[in-house]
Amino acid sequence: MLSTEIPLLDSCDDDWTWNVREKSHEVKLSGEKKRTAQFHPNWSNGTAAVRGNKVLQNGARYYWEIVIPSRVFGTSMMLGVATKKARLHIDAFVNIIGEDDQGWGLSHRGLLWHDGKSRKYTKPFKENESTKIGIMFDGIKGTLTYYKDGVSLGEAFTGLNHVKEDLYPMVASTAARTEMRIGVRKRSYSCLQDRCRVLIAKRLRTRRCLDVILLPKQLKSYVADYMQT
Structure with a gap:
């Protein structure tokens, strides 16, 4: 049953982006960060993908949104998570996220893919219509849940907390001149200390303000790490 819910209410902003070194040569990165x-960008003769630059840690929860502005079409546009062993390019039109046991993905046709197998999950996305897909990775329960335009589609994958390799956000497309943009990014607090540094960072706003506060050097460095993300 579909439901509307707001994931990770008790969370802080995250700031990962696409990895400029781990992408297909057919992916161009642009915009803020x-x-x-x-x-x-010109024409397509295969499948191109790009990974995020931040590991999704077990024991933490993450939520992010991918905005597809308008062009949804082709053999496969995919969103999900994968290890570094997952391929980022192939000169063929395939469902690359989940083509093997290194990826877990959802295609715009409403199918979930993992280990080369697919299953029905939701209705196909409407072609040439803007859509927003939310992805919730629960590193405690080991689940992956998708949201479409703010509506939860239910748990898609389980058992991800048992994956030994590091997992990363990943998107892919076979269609020419298509685009996916990172929107909202949130993560759960790792501990009370993490929660406190986020509150301090929000109050200070700039690194210059941090420099004048009387805090031990180690704590200043800890707060500064968050302010730089």
């Missing part, structure tokens, strides 16, 4: 991935 390289958050927009453009696939096959």
Whole structure:
């Protein structure tokens, strides 16, 4: 049953982006902090993908949104998570996230893919219509849940807390001149100390303000790490 819910209410902002070194040559990154991935800028003769630059840690929860502005079409546009062993390019039109046991993905046709197998999950996305897909990775329960335009589609994958390799956000497309943009990014607090540093950072706003506060050097460095993300 579909439901409307707001994931990770008790959380802080996250600030990962696409990895400029771990992408297909058919992916162009642009915009603020390289958050927009453009696939096959001229024409397409295969499948291109890009990974996020931050590990999804077990024991933590993450939520992010991917905005597809308008062009939804082709053999496969995919969103999900994968290890570094997952391929980022192939000269063929395939469902690359989940083509093997290194990826877990949802295609725009409403199918979930993992280990080369697919299953029905939701209705296909409407072609050439803007849509927003939310992804919730629960590193405690080991689940992956998708949201479409703010509506939960239910748990898609389980058992991800048992994966030994590091997992990363990943998107892919076979269609020429398509685009996916990172929107909202949230993560749960790792501990009370993490919660406190986020509150301090929000109050200070700038690194210069941090420099004048009387805090031990180690604590200043800890707060500064969050302010730089």
